Amino acid sequence: MPLDDLDPYRGAHGGPRHHELSGPAVLDESDRKRWARAWAGTADVLHLGGEHRVAEAVALLRCLVPLADPPRPGPDARETGSCSGTRREAFGALLSSRPPTPATFATTLVHELQHTKLSALGDLLVLHQAGPQQRHFAPWRPDPRPYDGLLQGVYSHLALADFFQRCALRAERPAHREAAWSRHARYRAQVAAALPGLVDSPDLTERGRRFVDQLVATHERMAQYPAPRGHTARAQAHVTAVRDLWNRRHGPAAGHPRG
16 A cells, blocks of 8 residues: 655645644655554554454555644643544545554544545435534534534444454453453443434435434444443543533534533
8 A cells, every 4th residue: 555645635635624634744764664663563453353444444545645743732842643534535545644553553544444434425325414504512522513524423433432342352461451441431432422413313314314223223232242330430421521511612412412
């Protein structure tokens, strides 16, 4: 797969998801070696989250556009965060800053490939007729989301919940298992809080209704292998706190009761 740091049109400006991305990077030889180290071992981590994760990465990825390390807000300006994105008009292209570990990169692939798949499906089928009004609560964002953004977020976070549940069930080291359960519980609780905004919409088409019903069914099936109670309680408390803060700032979200 090409590591594309040359194409003059590889930037990601102009889309609503792209204002948080850093600019494209031009790599030297040492940068390429660091990317190779980040790439090494990623497939093994993806395998832990299900064989289908590796298969879809092989099938869907066409090129990787390296991004500069974005600055991380904080007192130490030398610290950097990470960012990633996809473009609807460039199917199979992944834009990403260099991840610190293969596990981080595997998570990025799971997340971004969901956006790639749903964007392609949205080009083929009309799933909803909702407008661009930003009024929906999403626990992973501080700002109200449009319906299409909520659908994209639920789809990607549901995949992350599934990924980390599978990692937790397969992990051999207790520390890795507990970390995976914590991530799973957080993502599953977030999806549970956001699903009503999708389900209650009158703007879903027939195909969109079937799609959302499958999201609900997938979320419910995860209850067969629940996270330990402590992780679940902390995840629910976090989502409740985020919702309360959101309600104070924006008022009750569409499809969500206050509190």
